[in-house]
Amino acid sequence: MKNRTLGNTGEQLSAIGLGCMGMSHGYGTPDDMESIATLHRALDLAINFWDTADMYANGVNEELVSRVLMPNRDKVFIATKFGFRHKEGVSGIGGLPGTYFDGSPAWMKQAVEHSLKRLRIDTIDLYYAHRIDPNVPVEEMVGAMADLVKEGKVRYLGLSEASAASIRKAHAVHPIAALQSEYSLLTRDVEKEVLGTVRELGISLVPYSPLARGLITNTLDVTQLDAKDFRRTLPRYNDENRDNNQSLASAFADLAADKQLTAAQLALAWVLAQGDDIIPIPGTKKRKYLEENAGAVEVVLSKSDLEAIEALLARYPNTGPRYSEGALKLVNR
Numbered sequence: 001m002k003n004r005t006l007g008n009t010g011e012q013l014s015a016i017g018l019g020c021m022g023m024s025h026g027y028g029t030p031d032d033m034e035s036i037a038t039l040h041r042a043l044d045l046a047i048n049f050w051d052t053a054d055m056y057a058n059g060v061n062e063e064l065v066s067r068v069l070m071p072n073r074d075k076v077f078i079a080t081k082f083g084f085r086h087k088e089g090v091s092g093i094g095g096l097p098g099t100y101f102d103g104s105p106a107w108m109k110q111a112v113e114h115s116l117k118r119l120r121i122d123t124i125d126l127y128y129a130h131r132i133d134p135n136v137p138v139e140e141m142v143g144a145m146a147d148l149v150k151e152g153k154v155r156y157l158g159l160s161e162a163s164a165a166s167i168r169k170a171h172a173v174h175p176i177a178a179l180q181s182e183y184s185l186l187t188r189d190v191e192k193e194v195l196g197t198v199r200e201l202g203i204s205l206v207p208y209s210p211l212a213r214g215l216i217t218n219t220l221d222v223t224q225l226d227a228k229d230f231r232r233t234l235p236r237y238n239d240e241n242r243d244n245n246q247s248l249a250s251a252f253a254d255l256a257a258d259k260q261l262t263a264a265q266l267a268l269a270w271v272l273a274q275g276d277d278i279i280p281i282p283g284t285k286k287r288k289y290l291e292e293n294a295g296a297v298e299v300v301l302s303k304s305d306l307e308a309i310e311a312l313l314a315r316y317p318n319t320g321p322r323y324s325e326g327a328l329k330l331v332n333r
């Protein structure tokens with residue numbers, strides 16, 4: 001495995017990480033045995049940058065990850081997040097009934113204790129605010145997060161889906177090591193302003209959903225998703241965009257095959273090619289996908305490969321929004 005450096009921290013992380021969310025939350029039926037085997041395989045492959053969050057299956061994902069993390073603590077750089085909360089009766093954010101966001105210092109101080117307990121560790125390597133709370137000044141939130149660093153509960157701080165302005169305000173209070181935001185061939189919002197800002201400040205971009213939640217792999221039949229699969233709530237998987245997106249994925253897989261790659265490998269190679277300061281965290285609960293994705297790190301794309309990808313994307317412009325209207329209100333804040 002190749003390494004990349006996290007922001008200005010000097011920490012060497014695997015050039016691709018492992019997104020653990022789908023092992024317990026959002027994407028179909030969990031298979032804990034295969035997920036545990038996948039985490040062990042990640043150790044073998046030296047994929048050491050693991051990503052979870054307190055909201056994934058209400059803490060169950062942190063507990064699952066802990067089963068391999070705890071006995072291998074020195075081999076893993078663990079990231080988790082706080083802010084989304086659950087309360088029955090709340091209408092919920094974008095497809096997640098009962099979910100609301102709380103970025104207050106009071107909640108964060110409780111949330112970090114819950115995460116440490118579920119992960120069964122003393123210190124979280126990278127602690128993200130899962131979103132910027134419109135009701136809490138970013139300086140106040142990051143100030144409280146910085147206290148966790150002083151207390152030794154957290155080593156580095158991160159933000160997720162923050163705007164350029166919020167990133168600047170946050171970084172002035174305490175160094176931010178990583179911004180985790182959606183970035184893939186289908187979601188390029190960060191290219192407008194945010195990517196330039198994090199580069200200027202020496203912050204790594206950690207792209208989540210770098211495979212467009214599986215869509216770009218051309219292995220997903222979006223008409224066959226489980227009734228409870230979170231992707232059913234996303235416009236890209238719905239009637240109006242489905243045909244465009246499945247045609248795009250199919251054409252992309254043909255392009256990848258010309259290079260003896262899978263679509264997933266070409267999609268990850270594209271993300272990796274956007275800069276050495278970018279560390280994507282593809283998500284999987286399966287060893288075979290993990291192994292395949294690890295291969296993307298070895299792929300070198302030429303200028304003409306990148307041009308061919310752009311030309312293909314331009315043929316299928318109607319991909320649809322990445323989130324429902326409610327969830328979009330919480331990004332780029």
Ligand SMILES: NC(=O)c1ccc[n+]([C@@H]2O[C@H](COP(=O)([O-])OP(=O)(O)OC[C@H]3O[C@@H](n4cnc5c(N)ncnc54)[C@H](OP(=O)(O)O)[C@@H]3O)[C@@H](O)[C@H]2O)c1
Pocket residue numbers: 018019020021022027051052130160180181207208209210211212213214215217219264265281282283284285286288289290292293
């Ligand atoms: N900060 C945020 O707000 C936020 C939001 C979303 C996600 N995340 C984090 O980012 C991580 C990655 O994002 P993601 O999981 O949403 O999306 P992703 O990595 O774009 O895609 C995951 C999906 O692709 C499938 N897949 C993975 N590798 C594959 C391969 N080689 N061939 C075919 N299919 C493949 C997975 O299948 P299987 O499930 O069957 O393995 C899963 O359905 C998450 O696990 C989570 O930790 C953060």
